[in-house]
Amino acid sequence: xxxxxxxxxxxxxxxxxxxxxxxxxxxxxxxxxxxxxxxxxxxxxxxxxxxxxxxxxxxxxxxxxxxxxxxxxxxxxxxxxxxxxxxxxxxxxxxxxxxxxxx
Amino acid sequence: xxxxxxxxxxxxxxxxxxxxxxxxxxxxxxxxxxxxxxxxxxxxxxxxxxxxxxxxxxxxxxxxxxxxxxxxxxxxxxxxxxxxxxxxxxxxxxxxxxxxxxxxxxxxxxxxxxxxxxxxxxxxxxxxxxxxxxxxxxxxxxxxxxxxxxxxxxxxxxxxxxxxxxxxxxxxxxxxxxxxxxxxxxxxxxxxxxxxxxxxxxxxxxxxxxxxxxxxxxxxxxxxxxxxxxxxxxxxxxxxxxxxxxxxxxxxxxxxxxxxxxxxxxxxxxxxxxxxxxxxxxxxxxxxxxxxxxxxxxxxxxxxxxxxxxxxxxxxxxxxxxxxxxxxxxxxxxxxxxxxxxxxxxxxxxxxxxxxxxxxxxxxxxxxxxxxxxxxxxxxxxxxxxxxxxxxxxxxxxxxxxxxxxxxxxxxxxxxxxxxxxxxxxxxxxxxxxxxxxxxxxxxxxxxxxxxxxxxxxxxxxxxxxxx
Numbered sequence: 001x002x003x004x005x006x007x008x009x010x011x012x013x014x015x016x017x018x019x020x021x022x023x024x025x026x027x028x029x030x031x032x033x034x035x036x037x038x039x040x041x042x043x044x045x046x047x048x049x050x051x052x053x054x055x056x057x058x059x060x061x062x063x064x065x066x067x068x069x070x071x072x073x074x075x076x077x078x079x080x081x082x083x084x085x086x087x088x089x090x091x092x093x094x095x096x097x098x099x100x101x102x103x
Numbered sequence: 104x105x106x107x108x109x110x111x112x113x114x115x116x117x118x119x120x121x122x123x124x125x126x127x128x129x130x131x132x133x134x135x136x137x138x139x140x141x142x143x144x145x146x147x148x149x150x151x152x153x154x155x156x157x158x159x160x161x162x163x164x165x166x167x168x169x170x171x172x173x174x175x176x177x178x179x180x181x182x183x184x185x186x187x188x189x190x191x192x193x194x195x196x197x198x199x200x201x202x203x204x205x206x207x208x209x210x211x212x213x214x215x216x217x218x219x220x221x222x223x224x225x226x227x228x229x230x231x232x233x234x235x236x237x238x239x240x241x242x243x244x245x246x247x248x249x250x251x252x253x254x255x256x257x258x259x260x261x262x263x264x265x266x267x268x269x270x271x272x273x274x275x276x277x278x279x280x281x282x283x284x285x286x287x288x289x290x291x292x293x294x295x296x297x298x299x300x301x302x303x304x305x306x307x308x309x310x311x312x313x314x315x316x317x318x319x320x321x322x323x324x325x326x327x328x329x330x331x332x333x334x335x336x337x338x339x340x341x342x343x344x345x346x347x348x349x350x351x352x353x354x355x356x357x358x359x360x361x362x363x364x365x366x367x368x369x370x371x372x373x374x375x376x377x378x379x380x381x382x383x384x385x386x387x388x389x390x391x392x393x394x395x396x397x398x399x400x401x402x403x404x405x406x407x408x409x410x411x412x413x414x415x416x417x418x419x420x421x422x423x424x425x426x427x428x429x430x431x432x433x434x435x436x437x438x439x440x441x442x443x444x445x446x447x448x449x450x451x452x453x454x455x456x457x458x459x460x461x462x463x464x465x466x467x468x469x470x471x472x473x474x475x476x477x478x479x480x481x482x483x484x485x486x487x488x489x490x491x492x493x494x495x496x497x498x499x500x501x502x503x504x505x506x507x508x509x510x511x512x513x514x515x516x517x518x519x520x521x522x523x524x525x526x527x528x529x530x531x532x533x534x535x536x537x538x539x540x541x542x543x544x545x546x547x548x549x550x551x552x553x554x555x556x557x558x559x560x561x562x563x564x565x566x567x568x569x570x571x
Contacts, residue, residue, distance in 0.1 A: 006229055009342065013335060013338075013339070016348045017351045019122055020356055021355050023122060024355060025359060026126070027129055028130060029460060030463035030473055032459035033189055033463065033464045034134065035356065036323065036460075037189075037193055038137075039357070040193060040197065040200065040353075041145070042145065043349055043350065043353045044200055045145060045148050046203050046334050047148075048152045048345065048346060049210075049211070049341050050203060051153070051156075052152065052156065052218060052341065053218075054165070055163065055166060066213035066217070067210070067214070069210040070210045072206055073202075073207050073210070074166060074169045075173035075176075077173065078172070078173025078174045079174075079176045080177065080200055080203070081174070082173070082175075082181065083177030083181045084196060085141060085142050086181035087184060089138055090181060092134045093135070095131040096473065
């Protein structure tokens, strides 16, 4: 009997939870705020779904009801992606060691 | 157009890059590189999506226009936002992830052909369950984050809003969502789908309103976790590896942060969720105490004198420092002290501030090197060997009651052993109790000098007096 592809995805999901568990425990507490902003940015990879939805429309009817939802989702996710990565970058730039303190 | 197998491999690569992005955060040195991994992963995911659809018609132009609009707004916010507003920003971003998840789920429900999930009214059962869970969790994330955002921004009062039967109502609504999803699978009616989404929005609001201001670190971490689970739900619907991996990573990340925050407050996750903590804080008992016990108060001159004659000083910042925007003044003060060969370090309690790592970011913003900033367990033994503890804007996290009085609501919470210092300078506006609604015993210790003033103003005055 063939294994349902869902099981494979479930396996990836569960293994990723374990990876996440170990990776996140190794994050230094002083970087917990950047951790939150970067997880925010990467979870906006949901934009993939938004793009599929938006591109589903036809050339005559670009903003059909379902693709309109896709377009709005693209804007929201894009705000998050750019905002998330850039604000993380801005924060990380501020973390300096003792020696390069005098700038 | 690239094959489905090839694009799946690329999605896997982008998932791995996201793992590396989080891995980079294990130290500030590697963190910037980690962020670039994250960006690379995102670019791969987006480009592969375009290529795999292959429908590069005029619609693509619209997609890119919307992408650029969102990107420009995001970039503008990222550069403009002050570091003190970081908790609100993160809450706001969570709400966007949640709403995007809801919208994608709705789009998939209305047009399942585009996602090859079946036809309208005949969506594959598994996909239908996945998308309704994704939509429900996304909706809870959205409305919950909006409430958290309003509370953090001060538009909505930070005090918990509770009413009778609140938890019962939440339970009923939660069960209703499951029942409706069950019926949705049977009859695939759009109305049921909309009802699920609307009830979920309501649940999000109800979940967050009873939780008070100082529990916000837990709330934000929890919503972070939810946004991950929502993304994973959509990932299952779209059969997209990158989304599934990311959702799992973000979900567990948020869950771990919530756990760390709860532990740092010695509260169970359940009790935080149920909320209402700190609602009834005006007990007569604490008022009486205030009248009886004498408090030593001083001014900036006394504080400057004490610190000048110390050989080691530990700064204990808290939310008050963020509110007063005093971090730059503190750094200035520390620079002056260092010039006099005084050893200065910073002690940070895990729940200081309104989100995990809040204080660290503010100190980094004020150019405080991160190797002078220590976490609770790394520095707590140093208080006994230090001359002065300078508590600025922190309160409950320094209260010795947590170690001595089993009846206290914060008993058992790990606290900074500030009272072991030779002398304690406590900057505070008044003697009012902190968030937990209990009196801080530290105020009445012989070695405590209260400095009643705004945190920023007091620090600036101390800087002036240090020059004398």
